[in-house]
Amino acid sequence: MSIMLLAPRPESPRSDPTPAAHDRVYRGLRTRIMHGAIAPGQALTLRGIGAEFGVSMTPAREAVRRLVAEGALQLSSSGRVSTPELTNERIEELAALRALLEVELASRALPRAHMALIDRLQTINASIGEVIEAHDAVGYIRTNLEFHRTLYLRAQAPAMLAMAETVWLQLGPTMRKLYGRLQRRETPHFHKLIIAALKAGDEPGLRLAVRSDVTQGLRMLTT
Amino acid sequence: MSIMLLAPRPESPRSDPTPAAHDRVYRGLRTRIMHGAIAPGQALTLRGIGAEFGVSMTPAREAVRRLVAEGALQLSSSGRVSTPELTNERIEELAALRALLEVELASRALPRAHMALIDRLQTINASIGEVIEAHDAVGYIRTNLEFHRTLYLRAQAPAMLAMAETVWLQLGPTMRKLYGRLQRRETPHFHKLIIAALKAGDEPGLRLAVRSDVTQGLRMLTT
DNA sequence: GCCGAGGGTTTGTGATCACATGTCGATCAT
DNA sequence: ATGATCGACATGTGATCACAAACCCTCGGC
Structure with a gap:
């Protein structure tokens, strides 16, 4: 201990x-x-x-x-x-759930997104760079989730957000293995795409960006 | 060994x-x-x-x-x-969640649906008629959920099914109010559409039928 | 050397208890 | 008659305890 x-x-x-x-x-x-x-x-x-x-x-x-x-x-x-050790099938299923729920949440947040929200997202995204610099896996996960939660809070859908957080919770211990393994050196590319789609009011682009961001990392977990 | x-x-x-x-x-x-x-x-x-x-x-x-x-x-x-008393916003959100999750579950179950599954669904659907005849609200809800669960079990997606059941759980007490109020006299129309789409292997039709079946009843609960 | 049996220790479970707080009803003053 | 106040009861909370089962380590036999 x-x-x-x-x-x-x-x-x-x-x-x-x-x-x-x-x-x-x-x-x-x-x-x-x-x-x-x-x-x-x-x-x-x-x-x-x-x-x-x-x-x-x-x-x-x-x-x-x-x-x-x-x-x-x-x-x-x-x-x-x-803490559970997830099978590959379970990880893929949870990734599919993340995609399903978070794409919907982002889509619902889009019409309510002001400039202040985008600013906050950019601030969070910038601080992701710092925790990457410090090789802080826990900090990376926390800041990454904060980015997503900040966006989804605008969807005004508490039950849906709670379900998404439940999925994060189930993936938590496993995510540590992922982000501890791969050494990231730059802030997530898809976060920039999400912010760009928000600025442009581009709903299909937003859905694709969120889906990609959510799927990308998890796919590397399935060995 | x-x-x-x-x-x-x-x-x-x-x-x-x-x-x-x-x-x-x-x-x-x-x-x-x-x-x-x-x-x-x-x-x-x-x-x-x-x-x-x-x-x-x-x-x-x-x-x-x-x-x-x-x-x-x-x-x-x-x-x-x-037991919670749900607001209209909450009910609509949970209905949206049902649609999101159950359409996906049905879609995943479709390629695995054999004739035996369709037979079981038809049997369950028939027994829905009996509980309607007996004005048994609890029996109606139970049998209706059994219909859906039987279909979704074929999706081989336990985490997703668990989430769908969590939504059913949250809607349980409120559903009683609905089915106690409206006096149904025939088996649900959309269940027949679901079975027909399963037989035909028609995925868009199945998605629409499930979404309609899930949304239809819940819409009457608001107000 | 390796496998299995043994026992001490760890661990979860459920009951019970003391306590604080909330709730509801009765009583009394106006 | 009505409203507020007070008190008895109800209810949730957390600690502690006894107990059974599981776990782990050690020891003995093959």
Whole structure:
């Protein structure tokens, strides 16, 4: 085990008066998994999770159950918890789902896209270059997802966005393997195409660019 | 061979002698919600659920957490559990998701559809007539979903099917209101179109029929 | 040397409990 | 009669415990 960060404070002086324990654990784990901070097949224990977040097993179990329901974690037949190791078929299916959902989200966001949104996307895209420079795989995934989420938020389709995020969650640990393997040296080409299509109001171009961006990386994962 | 070290299968896939308590509760509630056996806005209590299934609060809580994660249940700010009352925007979004996912599933199932599948679909479709005759709203929803699931199972896309079922789950309580309101007297027209398109191997026709079938009913729910 | 059996340890499960908070109803003052 | 206030009850939360099963490491036999 590596560093152990403790949060033994039952009451936090934060703005939120009641940060439920199980929710803190859930969010903490979810972020780590989605950003690829945990390798595929990594085993977790309820007591370990509880200790790390300074809570007992009960909230840890609830957080794990929730993540299992979203496909972010796997339960062995005996109840052991681990991040899933995806088969090639599963990866291709999830990539197809990303394409299906995100093309639709982008298409719905297009008519609502102002200049301010495009500026934000360009800012995020620029910072992707920085994390690439730093060889920061987790940072790359996080910033890349932030780019997509920023665009899709404009679609005003929360259920659809939630489903897309669920797919990201399932792909998180596997994506780490991809971006840890290939050494990128430039910001994603398709992000520029997405921004260009947004500026031009070109819907077919946008759909193609999003589909390409989503499919491109995942295809390299299937060995 | 030393393969036996790898997979010491303790449980047969047929019948599990000891289904975990939380899983029994989860499946029981899930089925009821998906089939529209619980009205929208209905409040539930952990102790009540536990008493009903003969377990303590702990498994009940885990089952509820899982269903909340799937959007089948709602948590009030104070943690009270209830089935959600969907807004019109939400219903339309979920209908769009159904269309998106199920058209793709049907399309993938088409090249794998044998005559045996079509026969099964026709049998299910016939039994829809019976439940309509009996004015059985829950039975109608269940049989209708069975029709769709039977078709989509052929797509060999478990993640996509799981997402579609999650959408059904979210729409469950609301669907009850629809099918309880309108008095159907004949089996769904679009199911016949789906079967016809399957027989003809007509992919565009199949996509249109599925989209129509999915959209038709839900449109009446708004307002 | 390798395989299998044994036992100590780890791990998940479910019940129970103490506690805080929310909810609902009754009572009382106006 | 109506509205607010207070209190009893209901409800979710998280910790702890006992228990069974699984896992892993070691040891002994072939």
